[in-house]
Structures are given as C-alpha cells and as structure tokens.
Amino acid sequence: MKSYLTALIGLVLSSCSNGQSTIAKNGMEMSTDEITKEQSELIYKNTKSFPKNTQLSIALIKNGKIDFIGVENRNDTIQLIENYKDVFEIGSITKVFTATLLSNFVTDQKLKLEDNIQDYLDFKINTDKTITFKALANHTSGLPRLPSNLHLLLVDQDNPYKDYDKEKLTDYLTSKIKLNQDPGIKYEYSNLGAGILGFELAIISNTSYENLLQEKLFEKYKMTNSTSKKENITSNLVKGLKPNGKTTANWDFDALAGGGAIFSTVEDLSKFALAQFNDNNNELTLTQKPTFKVNKNMSIGLGWHILKRKNGRELIWHNGGTGGYSSSMALDIENRNGIIILSNVSAYNKEMGNIDQLCFGLIKTLDDK
Template identity: 80%
Template sequence: MKKKMKKYLTALIGLILSSCSNGQTTVAENGIKNPNNRITKEQSELLFENTKLFPNNTQLSLALIKNGKVDFIGIERINDTIKLIENYKDVFEIGSITKVFTATLLSNFVNDQELKLDDNIQDYLDFKVNSDNVITFKELANHTSGLPRLPSNLNLLFVDQDNPYKDYDKEKLIDYLTKEVKLNQEPGIRYEYSNLGAGVLGFELATIAKSTYELLLQEKIFTKYKMVNSTSKRENVKTELVKGLNPNGKPTSNWDFDVLAGGGAIFSTVEDLSKFALAQFDIANKELALTQKPTFKVNDNMSIGLGWHILKRKNGGELIWHNGGTGGYTSSMALDLENKNGIVILSNVSAFNEKTGNIDQLCFGLIKTLDED
C-alpha cells in the first residue's frame, strides 16, 4: 500500500503529464463557429475533436501565429457545448514552460558575461554540494546534470497534495544539496528531465544576482517583452485568474512555489506568451538565439537547447517546443522559427486528466495547419 501511495504522490508532484480517470464521458456539442475567418474549418475541427471530452468549465486560451501575425482564440465548455469566448488576457499557470524562462535568464547572464555555460555551479555557491562531480549551468538547463526529478527531502507522504511545492524552501534545498544529493548518472552523459535541476538553476541565478527569481523575471524578461500580466507569484496576478480544475472537473488549488520556482512557478496569458514567441523570431536577439541552439542530442528526433526541446518535423523543418502541467492546468507551446509560425495553448485541464495529452496533440495539429498556404 505504501509503495502505491508513494508512486501516486511522486506523479502528483512531478509537474509531468500523467493519467488519471476524470469521470467525464459525455461528448460536447460543437459550438465553435468561424469568427470572421480567423480560423479554418480544419482548425475548428481540431479544436473540437481534442477538447470534446474535457469536463464542463474547461477553458483553452490559444494564440495562432502565422508569419509573425497573431490571432487569439478562446474556447470554453459550458453545459456540454464548446463555445468561443475571449480569454487572451486571462491568467493560467503555465507549469514547466517556466523552464524556458529560467533558461532565458541563464542566457542573459551569459550574454552579460556574468558567467559561462560550462562554469561549475559550485564556484558560485557559498556552501559545498555533496558531490565530487562537476555540474555546469548548461547541464542544469538541458536536463543532463544527473540530478533526479525531485529532491529526496521533498517528503512525498507529508506534502500538501493540492499545493506540493509551497513549503519547499531555501533551507530544505541547501540541506538536500549539502547532505542528501545523489546523482543518477555522471553529468553531461544522458538526458533525464529534472524539475529539481531547473529549480536549482533559478535559485542559483537569483543568488548570484543578490535578488529573487521573481525580480529577475520582471527586470530581465517580462518588462523587456512587455509581458505585463506575467509573474511567478500568485499574489501579483493583476487580471482574471482562470480557476484550475482537477481530473474530475472540480475547482482545485493553485500551485505556489518557493525555492524551486524555476521549475514551474509562472502565471501568464497567451497574449503575453505570444509577445515572447514573436521575440523568438528575431535572429538579432542573442539572448533568445542562445536558448534555441542545440546543446545535447537526445535521440534522432529530438535535441535540447537551453530549456527548449528541438523537434525534427516530417517536412524536414524543426520546432522548438515545451509543455507544462500542474494539478489544475496544462500548457503547450511550439514555434517554427524558420517560417515565423507558432501555437501557444494555455488550459485549465489538469495534468492528471486522462485526456491531457490532447493539449499537445492539438498544439502539433494546429501548427501543421499553418504550413499550408
């Protein structure tokens, strides 16, 4: 019984897309009409087919970027009908897409010559990490550090299951790194996705800057790209916060982060994320270009830059992509840099809804439609 409970809790706090029954079996009616020719029939059908089994009160907020031009689409399931709404200024948790922003902060530090990607993280800490291995900043950003997904002292049996990261603070992280840390493999050898690694990266950058993760985001990214409704602190949300839903479609708690904020703390809107997406197309932007550059080959179909996963497409092109999932939200963001196309999806679909994979499926389906003239 204890093994089953631990396995469940591990999945719950892992910021990963998992599966869990949501009890939702009714198929919604299609109330998506073509608003002023902003979306095609194919796109409308993709939206409906990938959302028709989500619970009532499910919302999706989307940005469709075609050749650098943005259209916003919002849908909501109300009374078993999926209808268009306007929610592009509404806030959602973006989950692990946060890691792209943490990696962007790292790129900013590199461009400002405050550190180098291959520097040992130990050299910038005032405590000794209990490992003889050298871990670099690049390895934290591309998931090759050898660090596990989560720290061993994030107690799975006693964590608040509705808000699992809230009480994991600086003292606990330092205690883990100085006493309990154990790498799963030598750094730099193998890709192993780690929320801990991204959290450590955000923590260390804030430490170097003698600042906080939130202030770094605001000063170096959100202000620069006019992302006025983005924050890593729930108390700083200024506009409508869409309520997250659990797998059964019931309102659930937001997730708050302390020291591991770099792994998944950001709240944002598709309007703000579309601004960040458009900036990715600017080849003169050295800070963003560095995050897009491959740093490790995962397999024949995927490499990873700094934060961004780089996916090979069947048409010979590439996408940079990341997704995210928390207890009440799922997100996906894919950009075709060559053609300046992209899709951003934010939703209040739980990462543990059994159909949560439909969000990525919708993202990739929609970006394929943008290839067509």
C-alpha cells in the same frame, strides 16, 4: 473571420448565441487569415472530452501574425469566449524562462555555460562531480526529477511545492544529493535541476527569482500580466480544475520556482514568441541552439526541446502541467509560425495529452501547402 465562426458553430457548437470571436486589436500585428474548418475540427476533437468549465486560450501565429481563440466547455457545449488576457499557470514552460535568464547572464558575461555551479555558492555541494549551468538547463545534470527530501506522499497534494524552501534545498545539496549518472552524458528531465538553476541565478544577483523575471524578461518583452507570484496577479485568473472538474488550489513555489512557478496569459506568451523570431536577440537565439542530442528526432537547447519534423522542419517546444492546468507551446522559427495553448486541464486528467496533440495538429495546419 466569418467563415471560421460559421464552421466552428456548425461543427462543434450546439448553442452558442453568446459566443464571441477573440481576435484582438491590441497593438500587435494581427492576422487577417480566416481560421479553417480543419483547425476548428481539431479544437473540438481535442476539447470535447474535458469537464465543464474547461477553458483553452489559444494563439495561432502565422508568419508572425496572431489570431487569439478562446473556448470553454459550458454545459457540454463548446463555446467561444474571450480569454487571451486571462491568467493561467503555465507549469514547466517556466523552464524556458529560467533558461533564458541563464542566457541573459551569459550574454552579459556574468558567467559561462560551462561554469561549475559550485563556484557561485557559499556552501559545498556534496558531490565531487562538476555540474555546469548548461547541464541544469538541458537536463543532463544527472540530478533526479525531484529531490529526495521532497516527499510527495507527505505534502499537500493540492500544493506540493509550497513548503520546499531554501533551507530544504540547501540541506539536499549539502547532505542528500545523489546523481543518477555523471553530468553531461545523458538527458534526464529534472524539475529539480531547473529549480536549482533559478535558485542560484537569484543568489548570484542578490535578488529573488520573481525580481529577475520582471527586470530581465517580463519588462523587456512587455509581458505585463506575467508573474511567478499569485499575489501579484492583476488580471483575471482562470481557476484550475481537477480531473473531475472541481476547482483546485493554485500551486505555490519557493526554492524550486524556476521549475514551474510562472502564471501568464496567451497574449504575453505571444509577445515572447514573436521575440523568438528576431535573430538579433542574442539571449533568445542562444536558447534555441542545440546543446545535447537526445535522439535522432530530438535535441535540447537551453530549456527548449528541438524537434525534427517529418517535413524536415524543426520546432522549438515545451509543455507544462500542474494540478489544475496544462500548456503547450511550439514555434517554427524559420517560418515565423507558432501555437500556444494555455488551459485549466489538470496534468492528472487522463486526456491531458490532448493539449499537446492539439498544439502539434494546429501547427501542422500553418505549414504552407
């Protein structure tokens, strides 16, 4: 680790006497490999333009071993901090967990991917088209990105999903639903579809989306600092930032929680990532299998996007963005490599694409040369 600190300090830090390494001995198998100059340069290049108080919490997973790296922009200086246990909104990476809940239901034989979602509801969806659970999870449902009765110009811009409750979603499904195309024929990313999936799985189980996450996933994978409810957070919550660097409110979700409600830490997501490498875990391997080909370079499983790389390898990937946070998570299952980045960079920041660029740049550095 010493050469990493030397490289990072020499390249990107102008005053980091208080900077700390964030390698953690937390009972997980830790890497002894040193962070490279190339990796430190990538972190600096993709972080320097963000406003002060911006934080990135990063996990580098090499052959199943983990290094945690934390950085913060303090007074135009990029400093090392320890934030692998700190909580961020993960945005649409939530959809991977919602799809994993679906996979859990399938492996437990509670439903089938091709089942019509109408068959599990006590109200009639106002369409004669069959929308399957699989179509909700792989964005081929034909549903729009958002429901027509969620008026983004009329809601609280700092907390847009807070008041979209069961009554509004039910009203949409029973009277206002309009599909952009027939289900199953075209990929069209839909926050609404993922929200409906989480909503319906909770109905089927006669419980809440939060309880499903805790009982089926977070407890199983020992994700002790993860939740979909802000009031349940017990670890330090990093404040989200607007593009101008001012703090912003956290997003609260109701009926559409399955699309983006989860708070988590890079430590917890690393545990989930390591579990993805175990092909004996049926609920996870099912989510990784292609269910629809989007184009020659991308397919989609359940939640996960499956990307074909120039070197012939594949990544499963998802990112996320909310008013105060951006995230990206990419895993190379075959080689047990991965990058996870949580940040308080707003999805509305014009440079937010740097988070994905950094994720893909860093995972390339993990490839065996």
